Amino acid sequence: MASPSLMPFVCLVLLCLKPFPATPVAADETLSAYEALQQYDFPVGIVPKSIVDYELDRSTGKFSANLNGSCRFPLLNSYQLNYQSTISGYISEDKLTQLKGVSVKVLFFWIDIIEVLRIGEALQFSVGITSASYPIENFLESPQCGCGFECNDELSKGIERDLLVSAS
Known part of the structure; x- marks a missing residue:
């Protein structure tokens, strides 16, 4: 048995030998992608409603989010935004960098x-x-994909119907 004075050292060595995951950890099961964005001081409206899952490595900030397909909509009546089916980059408080998949x-x-x-x-x-x-x-x-921030129920139903028809 180790002497009492060596016990903290032994515990530290054992903790250091514990294996750490080599791959990024999947997103926290309890947080949606939108809630994760808010933790980094971003509003939910910088991404469309169509995110189905995401991964976030909190140690590096590297993330990827999967949408249920590509998504395009008007923004502020003068621009069109396009999100590919996967977007990725790095996130930290108040900063998204090396973005891929948004144009x-x-x-x-x-x-x-x-x-x-x-x-x-x-x-x-x-x-x-x-x-x-x-x-x-x-x-x-x-x-919302198709109509952005200017959706109303009839318009969004029509867009969903058009998307279903074009997908079949």
């Missing part, structure tokens, strides 16, 4: 959004060479 249509071109920063009560979206800021109040609710 915005500017004039006739689709440009990747690579970073989103929360600066006070605004969100700054960066496409690399330039960025634009919008009040956070524009993103308090998640947009």
Whole structure:
């Protein structure tokens, strides 16, 4: 038996020998992707309602989220946003970086959004060479694929019906 003075050292060695997971841990079963976003000080409205699952490595901030297909909708009456079926990047408080899978249509071109920063009560979206800021109040609710933030029941039912018809 180890002497009492060596006991803390033995416990420390045993803890260090305990195996740690080598792969990212699956997302917390009790938190939705939207709740996880809020933990990093982001509003739920920066992603559409169609997220079905996600993974988040809390030690690095690396994440990926799966939508139930690609998703496109208008934003602020002047832009179109497109989310691929998988989006990924790194998240930390008030910062999303190295984003993949999100783009915005500017004039006739689709440009990747690579970073989103929360600066006070605004969100700054960066496409690399330039960025634009919008009040956070524009993103308090998640947009819906097809109609974005401008959905009403009849419109969203029509879009869902059109999507079902085109999928079959």
